[in-house]
Amino acid sequence: MVLKCGDGVVPDDITLEEQRDLETIRSRKQELLQEMQRLKDEIVEVTNEIETLGSTEERKNMHRNKQVAMGRKKFNMDPKKGIQFLIENDLLKNTCEDIAQFLSRGEGLNKTAIGDYLGDRDDFNIQVLHAFVDLHEFTDLNLVQALRQFLWSFRLPGEAQKIDRMMEAFAQRYCQCNPGVFQCTDTCYVLSFAVIMLNTSLHNPNVKDKPSVERFIAMNRGINDGGDLPEDLLRNLYESIKNEPFKIPEDDGNDLTHTFFNPDREGWLLKLGGRVKTWKRRWFILTDNCLYYFEYTTDKEPRGIIPLENLRIREVEDSKKPNCFELFISDSKDQVIKACKTEADGRVVEGNHTFYRISAPTAEEKDQWINGIKAAISRDPFYEMLATRKRRVSSLKRH
Secondary structure, eight states: OOEEETTEEEOTTOOHHHHHHHHHHHHHHHHHHHHHHHHHHHHHHHHHHHHHHTTSHHHHHHHHHHHHHHHHHHHHHOHHHHHHHHHHTTSSOSSHHHHHHHHHHOTTOOHHHHHHHHHOOSHHHHHHHHHHHHTSOOTTOOHHHHHHHHHHSSOOOSOHHHHHHHHHHHHHHHHHHSTTSSSSHHHHHHHHHHHHHHHHHHHOTTOOSOOOHHHHHHHTTTTBTTBOOOHHHHHHHHHHHHHSOOOOOOTTSOOHHHHHHOOSEEEEEEEEOSSSOOEEEEEEEEETTEEEEESSTTOSSOSEEEEOBTEEEEEEOOSSOSSEEEEEETTOSSOOOSOEEEOTTSOEEEOOOSEEEEEOSSHHHHHHHHHHHHHHOBOOHHHHHHHHHHHHHHHHHHO
């Protein structure tokens, strides 16, 4: 005789205690099966959540960044195909202005490839070239300073016709920014070439016959719409090139500041002065928990350094400039921010700002700078302790 127990069959010679053990085992088995099913359901649920994450903004941004990086690589191999890829994937607008902005930022782009694209004879490329040149600000710069800035933003191609188109665009922009310096754009064009050739003659070791300043002046007689340029102007241009040759961008797509600082962000911003409240255009670089600013993108040393330690940032309204934000010290109106700047005579001195007010070109760039700076601001607990102690002492003195 046998006894039925649960789903199984129990032999008739089993004891009651053994029957209870079997029941316990079967019950536990059922619990394990239920637990396994629960885990399977959870796995399905988590898998669905992961798939849902693919449609979130964060995933979209990650995908976009990867595509932008791929577009830059394609551009460096074939500029036209790279631009086409970025346009087809809605990463770049098919306008000469948007493409010019992309080339001007130059992030991760090979400067030889930029030069090849800008020098192309297609009508659209020529429009991009002029939009690109218009992004350069040459106002109040002498010709050598302007050429240094312009020739650092790309690498001149080897084809004569491409160089001709690019230098013609440069001459038009320089004369637009500095009316009255030359009688016509042809003067600026001819003198620009003369300066580039002078740079080669003075600094190429293979050129044995180095031109003197007198020869340089004589070579450029009569180029100002039939008249002569001021001798002082030509002497200054000569001395500038003699003292410092043009820097030629390397082929790796990174300029000096980008390579040296490996910035989190960089670009042109307006900065309000400390003692003298005037706005000045500066090239800012955000990296290593510091803000560096330069007068020109070709400067070897920054004009100022602002460590982002224990600072705060906020949006502000300014009646004279749009898209403003400020760096300031929390709970302190009169304390000077720890920073340094370089004077015109080369001396490095402490800054005198109790706050730094900065204006961005657009609202979007303002938000990007604010977010980048917020992420870079560091906190020193010792500083906080010291600030608390100072406030306490000040409070005791008042009482």
